[in-house]
Amino acid sequence: MLYGYGGNILRIDLTTGSITTEPTDPKLAEKFLGGRGFGIYFLFTEMPRGADPLGPDNLLIFSPGPLSGTLVPGAGKLDITCKSPLTGGYAGSNVGGILTAEIKYAGYDSIILKGKAPKPVYIFIDNDKVEIRDASDLWGKGSLETEKILKDRLGEEFQIATIGPGGENGVKYACITTDYGRQAGRGGVGTVMGSKNVKAVAVRGNKSIPVADVQAFRRAARAMYKACKDSPGLQVWQRYGTAGVTVWSNEIGAFPTRNFSSGQLEGYENLSGEVMREKIVITDKGCFGCPSPCGKWSHVKKYGVRVEGPEYESTALLGGDCALTDIEDVAYANYLADDLGLDSISAGNVIAFAMECYERGILTDKDTDGIKLTFGNAEAVFAMLKKIAYREGIGAVLAEGVKHASQVFNKGSETFAIQAKGMEFSGYESHNAPSMLLSYMTCDVGAHHNRSWAITYDIQTGRDTVTPDKAERVIYLQHVRPLFDALGACRLQWVELSLDLNLYVPTIAALTGLERSWDDLLKVSERIWNLTRLFWFREVPGFGRAWDMPPARFYKEPVVSGPTKGKVMALEDVERLLDMYYEKRGWDANGRPSPQKLEELGLTEFAAAV
């Protein structure tokens, strides 16, 4: 008996219609845990080398983890892995909601989609009953509307993942949405789903998850809940969710403003969590098993829509980076991105880039079909989101991502195309935050904050210093935070409520029957991290150090205003950060894991395939 797991791997070949299951391998569970660990394992071992990200050979893998759907606080996280059409490398995107629990209750630890359906379909999963069903009537509809239609058709018990027009039309940063507003946003997982002609995945499960020691598990999980409820951080995080960060981020000059040229937006007070709470929030909205529901369900009266959020990240990129200062404008842009099926982070970043191009004269009214693409123009943001989703006019270029757009527009715009590895930066302006900049540079999906949110370390240790401990801290965070994505649980109880990490150890032991120390679990996370790195080397010709460098804005163009005005990194400090990081990781000067490191992690056999 494999305790703590659904017990099966489900494979669906959309080209042939073949549907098969096999038992989950206990050795795989031991070595890669689940979630993103399973995702990269199957992607690495089963996707043919050099596969076209939008071709039938790419895989789209949905994986809960051992903690998903259990009594553990925040047990509502799902990993979705594929080869990224945005970056050409690894994409592993994490999403909350209830879907992960339902997949687990249906008995699955991974659902692996491959091939391409000949016409639009959705995947129907009701425990052991799995079907590929026609979705011709759903194609072209928004993400949110599609979920509503399928809920009405199948029943509320089904949990549903959908794509919108962005995913159908091959926007390289299209997302997958579930629970009316939770997104697997980054890296184009929705683009891959669209390329396979899959509009939705609907799942219901009624099975139990086997637990090794039920009484001990119940005790351990309840202790975790109690610690969450007793946390002094609960009052602020539950009231505001991630939007509580907006004021602080501006005060310290970390709020991306006008395409990362500044870290503080004039009028940011109008985007604060408190203003959001007063003006638009209807209620809190949590994911499965959450003791601290940070999701906010909002009614945007100005536009007559309801939306989940906006989260801090959406406010940062669609708001600050595009210089919007009305929370209802930001919330409506968020709604459009959600229903069109676009990653609000990448979309906001790309539009801010286009705004800067417009204000510099690199783009003109002729390029924008007459849209005045100036910072602060909310109507322009709304219009561009639609143009991107439907690839209309300049939207067809912006749909390819900011790196590609800068290569098309040229005229020096690469300097301020705010990306790493081809992925747009998320919500932390990092001119004066070396650890945070290194986090973006070395994140394994491209410039994303969720693997390492190290800006607090910069604040505690000094924002102008470049020292080896910063590289060490980034590596530590890159092991701890993604470990939650392998376990299938939310990390925010730890990040926001200071939940003691040691509480996870007896809980996992009681669930799985396997005694594993925290250090042992971190080793698994390091193994996963290094395997994703090998995937990049295998899939991207010439991959190496240059892919870890940030855009020149961070080391050539000082911050123009706000509390960090005048700050800029020296190029040699950026290089030094990378050197220290590689050395501490046991990688060579080009960022490739050494044979010794791979042997230590039990990855030698994988290296042979690179």
Next chain:
Amino acid sequence: MATVELLGILREQAKVRPEDLGPADGKAVADVIQALGLPADLVAFVMVNGRQQPKTYIIQPEDHVILIPLIGGG
């Protein structure tokens, strides 16, 4: 009289205890943070009577001010 409470690592890092500061009424939160010897950027949230306020907020009599650091794993 207003009261000021510190949470998490702010308790350890403060050079002065809030109760030894004297009345906070009429002062800006930022000035209180400075008087406590705390780096302002470390204070992520200022909660006054259960509502988030900026550090420019002027403390009123009977306010209960809680200073919360960006805690946890970060």
